[in-house]
Amino acid sequence: MVGCGAIGITTAIEAQQAGFEVTIYAKAQLPQANSAFATGVWSPDSRIVAKAHGDALAPRWQQMARISFARYQALLGHSAKPVEWLPVYNLSSLPFDKANRHALPGEPDYPHWEAQLLNGLRPADQPLAPGASPFRQPHVRREQLLMFNLSQYGDWLLARFRAAGGRLLAAELSCEQDFARLGSQLVINCTGFGAKALLGDDALLPVRGQTCRLPPQLAVCYGIRDWDSGVSAYPRRDGVLVQTQAQGDFGAQHATVDLEESRQAVTQLAALMAGMRA
DSSP, X not given: OXXXXXXXXXXXXXXXXXXXXXXXXXXXXXXXXXXXXXXXXXXXXXTSSOGGGOTTTHHHHHHHHHHHXXXXXXXXXXXXXXXXXXXXXXXXXXXXXXXXXXXXXXXXXXXXXXXXXXXXXXXXXXXXXXXXXXXXXXXXXEEEEEEEOHHHHHHHHHHHHHHTTOEEEEOOOOSXXXXXXXXXXXXXXXXXXXXXXXXXXTTOOOBOOEEEEEOOOTTOOOEEEETTTTEEEEEETTEEEEEEOOTTOBTOOOOOOOHHHHHHHHHHHHHHHHTXXX
């Protein structure tokens, strides 16, 4: 197994359950792996494929998403709380059927598979009438999302992998030939975006996002998605995670942090909070 993010460790555990002895080779492991910078919301249809190319994938995606949901449901109530339900308020100046959270220049239209193919899996969204919430936006909708506390979730995954006899070795691969040098009969590649450079995977089209963390606020028990600005905030046990979108995210070939982008996102979040009604 190459790669030690959340997907790499999960795939390693699946291979163990299939009867394989598994070694993970990775340059970085959690919390340094890129998974640690993810939002942590279960959003299986988020930018997974452009709508124009989605028909062939839809049946397989639906099966995978239902399996994924059942697995994460099984983690609810775990003492480490790797997964929790979180109410999230969506805010918009336009009706939601006329707005688009990902309507940034250059981005394609995306299929809304969760609403179309997973109907009834999550609690139904609740539109709130004007004045029924403390938010001043005219359109407010509350939904329930599965939220991953990634630090606890990563620890839980690694503990499970090691308990089944898994090994974790430091290794840095730079080209396709390095896979053969690992000396394994079967190698599973879970390098994510890294596969683009490592294997020359030109079909992999990245969509950049940026997150930052504020100090944890245990009293905050809800998330916010502002459809107008593209700023979202989710309370996690390792901090309040603030996510932002920007023009140029689609197809971005870098993962460089833009400090000013995060500053603007936090400023926008502060303005949202300041504008709330008592």
